[in-house]
Amino acid sequence: MSPATRPRSGPDRLRHKTVSAAVADALRQRILNGDLAPGVQLRQDALAEAFGISRIPIREALLQLEAAGLVRIVPHRGAVVAGLTVEEVEDIFQLRVQLEPQLLLLSAPRFSEADVRALHDLTAEYGAALQAGEVDRWGELNRRFHLDLLRHADRPRSLSIVSGLLQDCDRPTRLQLSVSGDVARADAEHTRIVALCEAGQIAQAADLLRAHIANAATSLVAIYRRAHAA
Structure with missing residues (x-):
């Protein structure tokens, strides 16, 4: 040979x-x-x-x-x-709006004190990265936050789907925050969701999570449509 x-x-x-x-x-x-x-x-x-x-x-x-x-x-x-079309962005966020609040309703009642502390630490880390303009970290920290909120739902298939959707959202999330300048809103909503969970107001936390995802979707779709129209 x-x-x-x-x-x-x-x-x-x-x-x-x-x-x-x-x-x-x-x-x-x-x-x-x-x-x-x-x-x-x-x-x-x-x-x-x-x-x-x-x-x-x-x-x-x-x-x-x-x-x-x-x-x-x-x-x-x-x-x-690879990139995403406007329709793909809409589809991804519609799926997240349907899945994540329902998973939070299952996950949050099982939070331990250590889980809540870890979520507070993560929101602080995310907020610092937002304020410092560390764009390369925004997507990953956002993904970690959302997955940590849902990790105790005991729905492995749904969590696997959400994990994939959040991975697909990495670049769009950074684009949305960079262009819209909504860093303060994103930071405040993450902090508020954790506070509601800690206070046992889980239905309210799920409602805020739903609105949080929907608001990001509306902003991002508008950015994509402006870019395609240019």
Whole structure:
């Protein structure tokens, strides 16, 4: 068997896997930060040159990003940064409006004192990131907050769906907060939701959560429609 046709050894496969994971992480951050906008073509040869590596780990990294929904493999174009249409944004937020308040009604009665403290700490961290303009952290902290609110609902399938929806909302959430300037409102509503849960006013907390998601959806859809009309 010639060297060209011989299967790669274990260490070679491990090295490619490690390098591809690092490339995928670097590209993921650039996509989530908005440095790589939806529709941008990710050419394997250009990426290989930029990272100083072969095309094999680049191809593997792009497949990882496709599995995460951040990249689409398009015939005759290769990999492009994935984006959301207005209709997809509306669909995502409509699903969240339906699911999250119901899950909160199940989760909040099971909060321990430690859970409430952790939520307060997370809202403080999120508020500080909002005020500091740390845009790269907004989406992830928002996702953590919403999932932590719902984690005790004992509905693993519903939580898995919500987790995926929140992941899809990462970039849109940062866009909505950046363009609308609603950072103070987002911070205040998160804080109020936790306070209502702590006070045992769980139905009111669920109502506020529903309004919180719906308000973000209205703002974001308006931003998307303005962008498409421009």
